[in-house]
Amino acid sequence: MSEQRDSSTARVPSVPVGTALVFTRYDEEKAVVLHPQDFHRLSALDHDLEELASDRPVLSELALEAHALEDRPGTSVEDPEEIRTLLGL
Amino acid sequence: MNRRGAGRLAGSVRWAVIPFAPAPPFRLYAGTGSEPVVVPAADTVIDAARRGGDAELSYIVPGKARPVLILSDPPASHHREVTALRLLRLSKLVPDDRQRVRAQQDELLFHLAPDRFELPEESAAMVTALVRLHEDAIGTTPALGRLDDGEMRIVGERLIRFYGLDIRLLLERQIRELAARHEARGPSR
Numbered sequence: 544m545s546e547q548r549d550s551s552t553a554r555v556p557s558v559p560v561g562t563a564l565v566f567t568r569y570d571e572e573k574a575v576v577l578h579p580q581d582f583h584r585l586s587a588l589d590h591d592l593e594e595l596a597s598d599r600p601v602l603s604e605l606a607l608e609a610h611a612l613e614d615r616p617g618t619s620v621e622d623p624e625e626i627r628t629l630l631g632l
Numbered sequence: 633m634n635r636r637g638a639g640r641l642a643g644s645v646r647w648a649v650i651p652f653a654p655a656p657p658f659r660l661y662a663g664t665g666s667e668p669v670v671v672p673a674a675d676t677v678i679d680a681a682r683r684g685g686d687a688e689l690s691y692i693v694p695g696k697a698r699p700v701l702i703l704s705d706p707p708a709s710h711h712r713e714v715t716a717l718r719l720l721r722l723s724k725l726v727p728d729d730r731q732r733v734r735a736q737q738d739e740l741l742f743h744l745a746p747d748r749f750e751l752p753e754e755s756a757a758m759v760t761a762l763v764r765l766h767e768d769a770i771g772t773t774p775a776l777g778r779l780d781d782g783e784m785r786i787v788g789e790r791l792i793r794f795y796g797l798d799i800r801l802l803l804e805r806q807i808r809e810l811a812a813r814h815e816a817r818g819p820s821r
Binding site for chain 1: 739
């Protein structure tokens with residue numbers, strides 16, 4: 544997320560491309576100033592990463608059919624003698 | 633010692649005993665002298681548990697011995713469950729669809745070429761049919777075939793995408809690690 548402010552409302556130094564200017568207060572990072580070109584490059588990378596991480600395939604007709612064909616149990620063999628014969632017990 | 637003597641389970645296609653997912657009406661085993669108790673809805677069992685009952689019931693679930701594509705090795709000696717994909721038998725499809733699967737045109741069905749897999753029928757691994765099974769439910773006979781590392785990567789990628797696993801942080805970390813390694817090697821000539 545980014546927020547726009549007019550540069551006349553705050554004193555922001557210019558930063559060359561490829562450099563990040565880190566402002567600290569009491570040894571803690573408070574704000575970072577980037578060249579617009581770097582900022583837009585990072586935003587585009589972030590967007591690409593988001594797409595890579597959330598690209599889900601749609602359940603195809605064929606995959607659905609595969610479930611219809613393979614998911615349904617048939618008639619279970621439940622006769623003890625038949626089970627023993629089937630398994631050679 | 634590995635009782636199979638055939639290396640890793642991950643990537644291999646093997647026979648295993650696979651239960652179907654339990655669905656209502658549930659049939660509960662009630663001892664040798666009685667018919668199973670039939671419970672028409674999940675809420676009946678859930679409500680009993682929420683009232684404080686911690687009873688473990690034996691569900692009668694249909695199951696089948698079938699070949700599966702195993703995705704992982706058991707993580708530890710005391711945790712011996714693995715994940716696997718069930719297979720679709722191609723003979724059940726119409727010829728056009730069979731051809732699409734053979735040509736790997738559906739990313740949710742990974743074709744297992746008959747010349748590499750000694751399956752009873754030509755099959756494809758169903759990316760959408762993930763199952764969990766105990767190592768001891770897998771047959772001890774040799775693997776019916778094996779996917780190579782590159783093919784397993786493709787299956788892994790399809791699984792991540794289909795199940796919507798959010799791997800953004802993992803991707804970010806790997807990109808940073810790659811960049812750091814690249815930087816450590818110095819400028820390319």
